[in-house]
Amino acid sequence: DGGITxxxxxxxRKEGQNVTLSCEQNLNHDAMYWYRxxxxxxxxxxxxxxxxxxxxxxxxxxxxSVSREKKESFPLTVTSAQKNPTAFYLCASSGxxxxxxxxxxxxxxxxL
Amino acid sequence: xxxxxxxxxxLILQEGANSTLRCNFSDSVNNLQWFHQNPWxxxxxxxxxxxxxxxxxxxxxxxxxxxxxxxxxxxxxxTTDSGVYFCAVHLSKRNSGxxxxxxxxxxxxxxxx
Numbered sequence: 210d211g212g213i214t215x216x217x218x219x220x221x222r223k224e225g226q227n228v229t230l231s232c233e234q235n236l237n238h239d240a241m242y243w244y245r246x247x248x249x250x251x252x253x254x255x256x257x258x259x260x261x262x263x264x265x266x267x268x269x270x271x272x273x274s275v276s277r278e279k280k281e282s283f284p285l286t287v288t289s290a291q292k293n294p295t296a297f298y299l300c301a302s303s304g305x306x307x308x309x310x311x312x313x314x315x316x317x318x319x320x321l
Numbered sequence: 322x323x324x325x326x327x328x329x330x331x332l333i334l335q336e337g338a339n340s341t342l343r344c345n346f347s348d349s350v351n352n353l354q355w356f357h358q359n360p361w362x363x364x365x366x367x368x369x370x371x372x373x374x375x376x377x378x379x380x381x382x383x384x385x386x387x388x389x390x391x392x393x394x395x396x397x398x399x400t401t402d403s404g405v406y407f408c409a410v411h412l413s414k415r416n417s418g419x420x421x422x423x424x425x426x427x428x429x430x431x432x433x434x
Contacts, residue, residue, distance in 0.1 A: 246362075250426070254421055
């Protein structure tokens with residue numbers, strides 16, 4: 210069953226803690242993306258990767274980090290430098306950057 | 322950068338009614354997509370429509386790239402159509418490279434039984 214899997218569905222972060230959100234796809238897509246969505250708002254781009262071992266900052270990259278060591282995986286780390294991390298995080302992928310975009314089911318991150 | 326404006330921001334419909342959602346963009350694009358986000362947060366790609374008209378069941382979309390707008394039509398609306406509808410575009414300028422899609426702020430649709 211092809212798709213994009215995000216885990217966990219819910220995540221809680223303590224002050225000063227780094228947390229990592231997982232995103233795995235088995236669609237053989239080259240491009241992967243991370244978006245942040247705040248309540249009642251649109252999607253803002255955090256990071257994207259068009260190929261393995263390469264990634265680019267999006268509009269709100271500060272306080273976040275990513276890696277792309279495998280084509281299937283694009284984990285997002287929310288660092289302690291991100292002072293307002295509570296949000297809904299969405300991972301997406303496309304075959305190539307301008308092709309049809311598909312989304313995972315999201316991770317809700319909250320601060321304890 | 323490119324501006325993407327969606328209207329209306331909010332829409333309430335009686336079940337069975339028809340509606341039209343609009344997406345205006347400020348520059349030439351080579352790629353436009355419509356998405357539906359359900360109340361549980363899942364985003365589904367409805368249309369990949371850089372130009373022309375496409376239909377999928379009760380939904381159809383039209384993009385007039387030369388006039389920089391796209392329309393999403395929902396006919397005979399159902400409560401399951403509720404959620405937020407986003408359009409997203411990609412610039413067609415030579416120096417845009419492979420920059421990602423730019424999203425509008427969405428139209429929140431509530432369909433009441």
